[in-house]
Amino acid sequence: MTLRFRTLFWSVTALLVIAIIGWSFWPRPVLVDTAPITRGPLSVQIRDEGRTRIRDVYAIAAPVSGRLLRIDWEPGDEITTGDVLARVLPAEPSILDARSQGEAEAAIALAEAALSAARAEAQTARSALDLAREEHTRIARLRETGIASQAQLDRAAAELRAAQAASGRAQAAIRMREAEIEAARVHLHGSGSGDQTPAIFDIRSPIEGRVLQVVRESEGPVAAGAPLLEIGExxxxxxxxxxxxxxxxQTGPGDAAEITGWRRDAPPLPARVRRVEPYGFEQVSALGVEEQRVNVVLDFTGEPADWSALGHGYRVETAITVWNSEDALRVPVAALFRQDGDWAVYRIDQDRARLTPVRIGRDNGVDAEVLGGLSADDVVVLYPGEGVVDGATVKDRDLAE
Structure with a gap:
């Protein structure tokens, strides 16, 4: 009896040890993350930073050189067509050095001497005119009595006309010399007394809008063409x-877009591509990489009140939709990997991972379009690791917990 008990005890113990050893070496299912294959909308977008700008910015510049009066406008002030934006006084005459002043004084003396000579010549011309006039009168009387001939009368008339022309030239020479004296005096002393108010040139707004930037605010000398303000609508x-x-x-005019990142917790603003500029340019990235960039211009399509807080030069983030499907078969990009140069996934079939080649279309970095190899409601393994092989037993991590 004792022998039978011992035999049974050691037999059961041996079986338990064998069972425990077998259970410890029995292959356990690999815990994995899974996701189903679904149908639904799928869109592909290109994203990059952008900035806002007013379409028509007017740069107001000084049209003439002179002295700019202080500008009282502030950025953001509303303006209407015809408002005076800036005022410019005529430029003051330059200060003469000793040499230039001496030359100016000598020019005045020379002009005064020339005026004296012109007046003397005018007096001579006036005397000749009086003589010619008296001679013409005397010859005309003699002609009436028949003493003088017609030829003598014609000669006297011609001499009278010549004397009148000479007198006119002499008077013109006097006026010319007086003008030369006035010009020399202006060059030396300025153009007038201090009682005269100089003319002011008003620069007026060509549009109705707002002041964007005041480039030059303080009063002071300004050159023609110097920027003063920037205005726009x-x-x-x-x-x-x-x-x-x-x-x-990948994009073109008419493509839909979304504007984000312009305010915290703000909804995306709808926009549309208006133009892709045909001229590219080189830009160096923050990592020192040379990149070819192209300007893409977009217009807001929502209500102006939605983006009224934005101004000129604000930073935004743009997302342009280059492809869209309302009923696409979608697979998470995290489930895809390369197998012999093609795309593949691990599809779960009866708790086992099955290596399944797939054909992929468009992807947006999160989901990809399935063109073949999978169907809706299939379940695939996400982020497959080394423990996941074809035919391996797997178990959803969420169900295991």
């Missing part, structure tokens, strides 16, 4: 985004 706001040329070729 805020309702004509647009977005300019600098996209990589490889992304810009």
């Amino acid at each position: 805020p309702s004509g706001l647009e977005i300019v985004a600098e996209f990589l040329s490889a992304d810009a070729v």
Whole structure:
């Protein structure tokens, strides 16, 4: 009896040890993250930073050289057509050095001497005119009595006309010399007394809008063409985004877009591509990489009140939709991996991972379009690790917990 008990005890103990060893070496299912294959909307967007700008910015510059009076306008002030934006006084005459002053004084003396000579010549011409007039009168009387001939009368008339012309030239020479004296005096002393008020040139607004920037505010000398203000109409706001040329070729006028990042917790603003500029330019990134960029211009399509807080030069983030499908078969990008140069996933079939080749279309970095190899409601493994192989037993991590 004792022998039978011992035999049974050690037999059961041996079986338990064998069972425990077998259970410890029995393959356990690999815990994985899973996701179903679904149908639904899928869109592909290109994203980059942009900035807002007013479509028509007017740079107001000084049309003439002179002295700018202080500008009282502030950025953001509303203006109407015809408002005086800035005022410019005529430029003051330059200060003469000793040499220039001596030359100016000598020019005045020379002009005064020339005036004296012109007046003497005018007196001579006046005397000749009086003589010619008296001679013509005397010859005319003699002609009436028949003493003088017609030829003598014609000669006297010609001499009278010549004397009148000479007198006129002499008077013109006097006026010319007086003008020369006045010009020399202006060059030396200025153009008038201090009682005269100099003319002021008013620079007026060509549009109705707002002041964007005051470039020059303080009073002082200003050269012709110097920038003074920038004005514009805020309702004509647009977005300019600098996209990589490889992304810009995917979009075109009319593509829908969303504007984000312009305010915290703000909903996206709808926009639409108006133009892709044909001229690219090189830009160096923050990492020192040379990139070819292209300006893409977008217009807001929502209500102006939604983006009224934006101004000229504000930073925004743009997302342009380059492809969209309302009923696409979607697979998470995290489930895809390369297998012999093609895309593949691990599809779960009866708790086992099955290596499944798939054909992929468009992807947006989160989901990809399935063109073949999977169907709706299939379940795939996300982020497959080394423990996941074809035929391996797997278990959803969420269900295991």
